[in-house]
């Protein structure tokens with residue numbers, strides 16, 4: 001009896017439950033090793049739109065492929081992806097959008113893609129070359145693990161569309177490389193997308209944020225061709241918002257790689273300032289990494305640098321908000337005379353840390369889509385994070 005009482009008391013002291021010596025085998029510490037960060041000088045900034053519908057999407061109007069390409073070139077775009085709905089053609093986007101005689105350009109990079117349009121929501125596919133989209137369409141109602149195997153085999157970049165809106169991406173975020181945190185010119189409806197993105201980043205997923213106008217309607221060639229939606233071309237069209245990528249080469253693959261790696265920021269339109277976010281990790285005064293890059297935290301202080309580039313009138317004012325691990329780290333005011341700030345912080349030596357940037361302020365006019373600035377309001381630009389201790393094998 002005495003022995004039983006002793007064992008009972010021992011259990012109460014939690015030894016039987018193992019709590020006092022418990023080590024969580026899943027605890028995030030530091031990854032074993034990380035590949036070196038890519039250089040900062042051998043690249044080119046390209047801007048584009050990654051969500052566009054042409055006449056091959058049934059509900060689109062006055063939006064021939066050539067019309068989209070010509071407009072994109074006229075506002076200085078470097079790349080676009082025409083992402084027509086695949087359900088309108090039962091998965092056969094190859095014979096429709098990609099085989100359209102107008103699907104060609106001598107200067108604008110055209111990605112191959114489509115909007116994967118399923119009962120569980122929408123995602124965009126991006127690829128540097130044609131791929132068998134039919135297989136992705138066919139597998140859409142299977143379990144995520146089956147879809148993931150097909151997606152891996154197709155070697156495509158998959159991206160969650162409008163995650164906080166109607167037809168949000170209803171699949172596992174383990175299937176995707178990026179997320180559309182800014183869909184169409186209307187900023188207000190995207191704020192919850194940032195919350196979802198922060199949750200996914202905090203979980204350890206290194207997911208790139210991107211934009212997409214989701215524009216469906218072009219300018220009618222003749223007044224009698226106008227539809228009830230034709231007025232939308234003045235509030236939402238190519239470039240609202242604009243996605244910037246820092247590509248190591250001016251090729252479709254260069255754009256996809258930048259997108260996958262996260263060397264990306266989003267601006268309200270093609271003329272809005274671009275936010276750039278860098279870090280000097282060894283305090284030698286030279287920046288060593290930029291948004292999208294991931295390195296091991298040393299416990300030492302890191303010098304961060306943020307600047308806005310583009311044609312910025314000196315009277316414009318901006319608020320730069322730095323977010324660390326989903327929470328606000330600091331807020332800084334700048335103006336057009338010196339649109340740059342720096343800050344110092346020491347990311348924890350163990351566990352994951354990320355920093356990202358949001359810029360609000362004076363909207364930049366977009367004369368070709370004049371109604372868009374009222375809808376993007378004062379949201380100017382969003383950076384991707386700089387990461388510490390994110391495990392690539394997560």
Ligand SMILES: [Zn+2]
Pocket residue numbers: 115122161162167
């Ligand atoms: Zn959609």
Ligand SMILES: [Zn+2]
Pocket residue numbers: 051053115214
């Ligand atoms: Zn769409």
